[in-house]
Amino acid sequence: MTMALRWGLPAVVVAACVGYLIYSASGGSSEYYLTVSQLRSQAPAGDVRVAGVVQNDVQKSDGGLHVTFTAKDGTASMPVEYTGTLPDIFQPGITVVVEGRLSGDGVFHARTLLAKCPSRFSTQPYTQ
Amino acid sequence: MxxxxxxxxxxxxxxxxxxxxxxxxxxxxxxxxxxxxxxxxxxxxxxxxxxxxxxxxxxxxxxxxxxxxxxxxxxxxxxxxxxxxxxxxxxxxxxxxxxxxxxxxxxxxxxxxxxxxxxxxxxxxxxxxxxxxxxxxxxxxxxxxxxxxxxxxxxxxxxxxxxxxxxxxxxxxxxxxxxxxxxxVLRDGGMLIHPPVVLAGFASFAIPFAFACAALLAGRADAAWIRHTRRFALLAWSLQSAGLLLGMWWAYHVLGWGGYWSWDPVENVALMPWLATTAYLHSSQVQEKRGRLRTWNFGLVILAFLLVVFGTFIVRSGVVPSVHTFAISAIGPWFFAFLFACIVFSAALIAFRAGGARAHVEPAPAVSREGAFVLQNLLLIGVIAVVFWGTILPLVSGMLGTERVVGAAYYERAGGPIFVVILGLMAVGPLLPWRQAGSASLRAIRWPAATASVVLVGLLVVGIRSIPALLAFPLAAGVAATVFTEYGRAFKKPRTILRKRRRYGAYLAHLGLVVVVAGLAASHFAQQEKDVTLRPGETVTVSGYTLTYTGSEQRELQDHTDFVAAMRFGDKTLEPSRATYGGLGGQALTHVAITTTPTSDVYVVLAATGTDGSASFRIFVNPLVTWIWAGGAVIILGVVLGNVGERGAAPELARRRVPVTLPA
Missing domain, CATH: 1.20.120 (Four Helix Bundle (Hemerythrin (Met), subunit A))
Structure with missing residues (x-):
């Protein structure tokens, strides 16, 4: 058996297996990452992640564990419904990323809700 | 203003x-x-x-x-x-x-x-x-x-x-x-230790990279550069390992979602250099002992350093959405240029200078220690590929059309099977001799195999049917059995352990990794979670642990106000709280309360408080999480005991040229 075959064959086999794993896993579990207006215009099936700004109509119930609010970007808005603990910085005006799906009645049922905070490691810099 | x-x-x-x-x-x-x-x-x-x-x-x-x-x-x-x-x-x-x-x-x-x-x-x-x-x-x-x-x-x-x-x-x-x-978020003890360790781990891998490139430039393909930088590679690996675990520990104690790893881009870019360094630490032994894999080692060191630079670029430029990003700054393009220059320089070096590094040693059979190291290397690079693709998918798909992202499910489905094979290899590899697969060593595999089978049967009897759990625990037990087999053999001649400190230190590190894997698997597959709203005096039970909400109070501290909701758990009092920081526009921060029992962590998050004195909690029961931290300490201990003060043996090839038939 030549050197190329001896080391090349296992490498090719491993590469093929890894390639297949990546292909099958990313096909099955990747999600679209959209803005609210993109979601409104194309409405893909399945779970999506949507980024939008929390509006002033936050309503909490069930001891604060259930929340509804409107998420909005430049042009479009959508009602969001979520059950679970909220990020510490959750309040009207911040951008959130919700993961879930849009139901037939137009309400977005979020499975997870993350606050998008572009400067986690620093506070606002002084304006000079 | x-x-x-x-x-x-x-x-x-x-x-x-x-x-x-x-x-x-x-x-x-x-x-x-x-x-x-x-x-x-x-x-x-x-x-x-x-x-x-x-x-x-x-x-x-x-x-x-x-x-x-x-x-x-x-x-x-x-x-x-x-x-x-x-x-x-x-x-x-x-x-x-x-x-x-x-x-x-x-x-x-x-x-x-x-x-x-x-x-x-x-x-x-x-x-x-x-x-x-x-x-x-x-x-x-x-x-x-x-x-x-x-x-x-x-x-x-x-x-x-x-x-x-x-x-x-x-x-x-x-x-x-x-x-x-x-x-x-950063005002925490974790801040004092996690960032400096991670950053030092990143920075220290520049040393092996520099000496590898220098050896290539000078046309010196022997293992001198490996021996010279071995300590730095080990230091880099130890710091990176400690940094990853400390980061997990910090996230677990501070962020309050009950877990420690979320496949965030920033976590991913710290994991990838660690994987490459792990691969290098193993394959460099093949060159030190057998004079083989020379070009491969150059490639691995370069890959590890490029991944460090890539990670630094990702974290500091904000090109990939993450919760960790630094404030947007002007350094992104500079780091991109640096990354590009490093890639071009390394690729040119490998292409033009690595040709002379071909070893002139007769090839080893596939089922040998060398073969195991090569397979382990290929698999680790496979994991890097999985993580890399998941990290850059938003970038690539964003350029081609609609941005797509992957979550934890992707990494588990694609990376999980590879990790399982690596774990199996850890059980078998150390028993194989250099150069050939002797029948004596094949007989030794019966111990890990028997142990793994016993654990598998035990899990089935207990009623566990999750395939990943049925693979992870028995294989981890098999790795442990391999380590004990090797130690058992060595204890007959105790001086061997001192003479081959590096080797037995590495086995200790393997054992530590087994403990980490057990902790990861248990807390991943058996986590319990419950959301509950309680009035003072009311009780909740989560997977056998009973907690009683006793009431809430407000405390004024040096730089923040704490709203504490106390819970009684046995004779302990847990105090999950929400802190409000005055100076920063009233930013709030959740303080998790964690208590450790012999088998599990009880993890209580204060989610919200009602005007009537009621409080809402999210309670997690996380089995064996402490094993992750303890296993990490064992890994570091193994590296330290095996290497500190160790003068580094003369190269195997130079010392004896006669074929070695027994496991060295």
Whole structure:
């Protein structure tokens, strides 16, 4: 058996297996990452992640564990419904990323809700 | 805004301080600039002198590197002094600390922001670079000179960014009376230890990279560079391992979602260099012992360093959405250019210089220690590929159309099977001899196989049907059995353990990894979670643990107000709370309460409070999480016991040329 075959064959086999794993896993579990207006215009099936700004109509119930609010970007808005603990910085005006799906009645049922905070490691810099 | 309105009142104080204090900023900027000049000089001179093999100038080039590192150290010292003396004339100090921040955290502000953390990176690079160059002449004047040149180039790049693009010594036009303070999320003990360890782990891998490239440039394909940088590679690996685990520990204790790893891009880019370094630590042994895999080792070291630079670029440029990103800054393009230059330089080196590195040793059969190392390497690179694709998918898909992202499910489905095979290999590999698969070693595999089978049957009897769990636990037990088999063999001749410290230290590290894997698997597959709203006096039970809500109170502390909801658990009181920080627009922060029982962590998050005294909690029961931290300590212990004070054996090939038939 030549050197190329001896080391090349296992490498090719491993590469093929890894390639297949990546292909099958990313096909099955990747999600679209959209803005609210993109979601409104194309409405893909399945779970999506949507980024939008929390509006002033936050309503909490069930001891604060259930929340509804409107998420909005430049042009479009959508009602969001979520059950679970909220990020510490959750309040009207911040951008959130919700993961879930849009139901037939137009309400977005979020499975997870993350606050998008572009400067986690620093506070606002002084304006000079 | 704030600055302008408060300025007049602070003027008098400023005038008194200005003369002595603004100088600090100028001195720091001057030190960085001087370091940059020294670094550039060292790079040019070292390459030229190495090429001409002029010993005197090689010396001068090396000393210029020491000088550049000393300047970096002076700059770092000045920044720390500025922080500790609350010199708010520096924008960096004003933006990352304030007067109410506890002193240890003020000191930690050094690496708490973009510019300071870059300076810390540079400092570690400079110090370790000096340490690696001190005794470098014995591996050949030319290699040593080229290594100094490459280290000086890297150092100069960082000093350039620090001096020109993102200086920590930028002055504010008006000195504010107080700073903005550290982000509340970072006001935690974890801040004192996680970032410096991670960043040092990243920076230290520049040393093996520099010596590998220098050896390639000089056409020296033997294992001298590996032996010379082995300690630095081990240090880098240990720091990266500790950094990852500390990051998990910190996230677990602070973020309050019950887990420790979320496949965030920032976590991913820290994991990838660790995987590459792990692969290198194993494959470098093949070259040290058997003189094989030379080109492969060059490639791995280069890959590990490129992944470090890639990670630094991702974290600091904000190109991939993440919760960890630094404030948007101008350094992104510079790091991209640096990454690009590193890739081109390394690719050219491999393409043009690695040809002469081909080993002239007869090939080993596939089922041998060498074969196991090669397979392990390929699999680790497979994991890197999985993580890399998941990390850059938003970038790639965004360029091609609609942005797509993957979550934890992707990494588990694609990476999980590979990890399982690696675990199996860990059980078998150490039992295989170098060069050939002897029948004696095949017989030894019965112990791990038997142990794994017993655990598998046990799990099935208990009623566990999850396939990943049925693979992970038995294989982990198999790895443990392999380690004990090897130790058992060695205890018949105790001196072997001392003579082969590296090997038995590595086995201890394997054992530590088994403990970590058990902790990861248990907390991943068997986590329990419950949301509940309680009135004072009411009780909740989660997977056998009973908690009673006793009431809430408000506490005023140095820099924040704590709203505490107390829960009684046995004879302990858990105090999950929500803190509100006054100085930062009322930013809130959840403080998780965790208590550890022999088998599980009970993890309580205060989700919300009602006006009637009721409180909502999210309660997790996480089995065996403490095993992860304990296993991490065992891994580090294994590396330390196996290597500290170990002088590094002479190369196997040189010592005995006769074929070795028994496992060495």
């Amino acid at each position: 704030l600055v302008v309105s408060l300025a007049p009142a602070a003027d008098a104080a400023n005038l008194r301080r200005t003369s002595g204090v603004v100088i600090l900023g100028y001195l720091g900027a001057g030190a960085l600039l001087a370091g940059l000049v020294m670094g550039g000089f060292s790079a040019l001179l070292s390459f030229w002198a190495g090429w001409r093999e002029t010993d005197v100038f090689i010396q001068v080039g090396r000393r210029a590197f020491y000088a550049a590192a000393a300047m970096t150290a002076i700059a770092a010292l000045l920044l720390e002094v500025a922080l500790l003396t609350h010199d708010f004339s520096l924008a960096y100090v004003a933006e990352h600390t304030d007067l109410s921040t506890p002193m240890p955290l003020v000191a930690a502000g050094f690496y708490g922001g973009q510019e300071g953390s870059l300076l810390y990176w540079t400092l570690i690079l400079g110090l370790l670079g000096c340490a690696s160059l001190v005794a470098s002449a014995r591996i050949g004047a030319r290699v040593a000179a080229y290594a100094a040149g490459i280290l000086a180039l890297i150092l100069s790049f960082f000093l350039f960014v620090l001096a020109v693009v993102a200086s920590p010594f930028d002055l504010l036009s008006i000195t504010p009376p107080d700073g903005l303070g550290l982000n509340p």
